[in-house]
Amino acid sequence: MISIQHLSKVYPNSSEHALKDINLEIATGDVFGVIGISGAGKSTLVRCINALEHPTSGKVLVDGVDVTTLKGADLRHLRQHVAMIFQGFGLLAQKTALDNVCFPFLAAKGRVSAGDRERARELLAMVGLAEKEQSYPSQLSGGQKQRVAIARALALEPDHILCDEATSALDPASTVSVLDVLQRINQETGVTIVIITHSMDVVERVCKNVAVLERGHLVEQGSVAQVFADPQATTTKALLGRVSWNG
Numbered sequence: 001m002i003s004i005q006h007l008s009k010v011y012p013n014s015s016e017h018a019l020k021d022i023n024l025e026i027a028t029g030d031v032f033g034v035i036g037i038s039g040a041g042k043s044t045l046v047r048c049i050n051a052l053e054h055p056t057s058g059k060v061l062v063d064g065v066d067v068t069t070l071k072g073a074d075l076r077h078l079r080q081h082v083a084m085i086f087q088g089f090g091l092l093a094q095k096t097a098l099d100n101v102c103f104p105f106l107a108a109k110g111r112v113s114a115g116d117r118e119r120a121r122e123l124l125a126m127v128g129l130a131e132k133e134q135s136y137p138s139q140l141s142g143g144q145k146q147r148v149a150i151a152r153a154l155a156l157e158p159d160h161i162l163c164d165e166a167t168s169a170l171d172p173a174s175t176v177s178v179l180d181v182l183q184r185i186n187q188e189t190g191v192t193i194v195i196i197t198h199s200m201d202v203v204e205r206v207c208k209n210v211a212v213l214e215r216g217h218l219v220e221q222g223s224v225a226q227v228f229a230d231p232q233a234t235t236t237k238a239l240l241g242r243v244s245w246n247g
Contacts, residue, residue, distance in 0.1 A: 126154070
C-alpha cells in the first residue's frame with residue numbers, strides 16, 4: 001500500500017505550494033490515476049513517492065516504510081521496488097532493446113548474468129517486442145520505446161510502478177497499446193500502478209480509482225465509475241467536458 005499523509009511541498013524561492021496537505025491511500029494491486037492540468041502538482045506528487053522529490057512536510061509510506069526518511073542503500077533498495085516510467089522513455093540510445101531491459105540488473109549487481117538476459121527476453125515478449133531485442137531506440141516507434149521502458153521497469157520485479165505522463169508523447173494508437181500492456185501486467189502480476197496524466201480518456205480506459213489535483217490541492221478522489229458518473233469538483237467537471245474552464 002502507498003499512504004500519503006498530509007503531504008506538502010514548497011519549492012525554494014517560491015511562495016506557492018506545489019502540493020498542499022495531500023492525503024491519499026493507494027491500495028496494493030490498484031491502477032490509480034492522478035489527473036490535473038499542467039501545474040496541478042501531479043509530477044511533484046509522484047516523484048515524492050520514490051523520493052526523487054523531498055516534501056516540505058508530511059509522510060509517504062510505501063508498504064509501511066516512510067520514504068522521506070530513507071538515504072543511501074535503503075533508498076536504493078526502495079527504488080528497486082518502486083519503478084518509474086517517464087514521458088521521455090529514458091532509453092540508452094547506444095544500447096539495444098535487450099540491453100536496455102538488462103540495465104537494471106547491471107545497476108543493481110554490477111553484472112548481467114545469462115539468467116538475467118533470459119528474463120529480459122521474457123519481459124520483451126510480455127510487452128510484445130520479442131522480435132525487437134536487437135533493435136536500437138532509433139529504430140523503434142514511440143509506442144515501442146515506451147513498451148521497452150515498461151519491460152525495463154519490470155526487470156527487478158517491483159511492487160509498484162509509477163508512470164509520469166507515460167503516454168502523453170504518443171499517438172492515439174500507441175497510447176492504447178501501451179495502456180493495454182500496463183493493464184495486462186497489473187492483471188497478471190498484481191503490481192500496483194500509479195498513472196499521472198492530464199487525460200480523462202487514459203483514466204477511463206485503465207484506472208480503477210482516481211484523484212484530481214488543482215494547483216497543488218486534492219479536490220476530488222474516488223472510484224473512476226463514481227467520479228465519472230457524478231463529478232463534484234469544478235476541475236473534474238471541466239476535465240470531463242461537463243463545464244467550460246472559464247465557468
